[in-house]
Amino acid sequence: MLGVVLWSDASDRKAVIWCEDQGDLAYVNPSDEVLRSGDFFDAGDLVQFDMEMSQSTRLAHNPRLVIEKVGPALPDVLRDAAQIEDLSLRKRGQVVDFSPWNEQAKAACP
DSSP states (O other): OEEEEEEEETTTTEEEEEETTOSSOEEEOTTOGGGSSSOOOOTTOEEEEEEEEETTEEEEEEEEEEETTSSTTHHHHHHHHHTOOOGGGSOTTOOOOOHHHHHHHHHHOO
16 A cells, blocks of 8 residues: 655654555554664655554554655645634545555556
């Protein structure tokens, strides 16, 4: 699955990923060996990962960077949209278009 990192903590090796299917968020398990060395993900990075369900929580395993900073403003855009007090201004049920990131990912993935 593909997703965009919404939040990350490099020191704890944790991250929250917004998934391309726009279902529940996925959480990076800091025990994944692949994450123990090197740079860690930043908010806005497009990643590819294997997903597992554990007690109704999505866990992202074997996350791999596809494209850095493909959507660095995404966390702020989602946060701002959630803070709109006038519910009539919110577009209820609107699905955010993930296709621009998918197209970039397809070009970058072998």
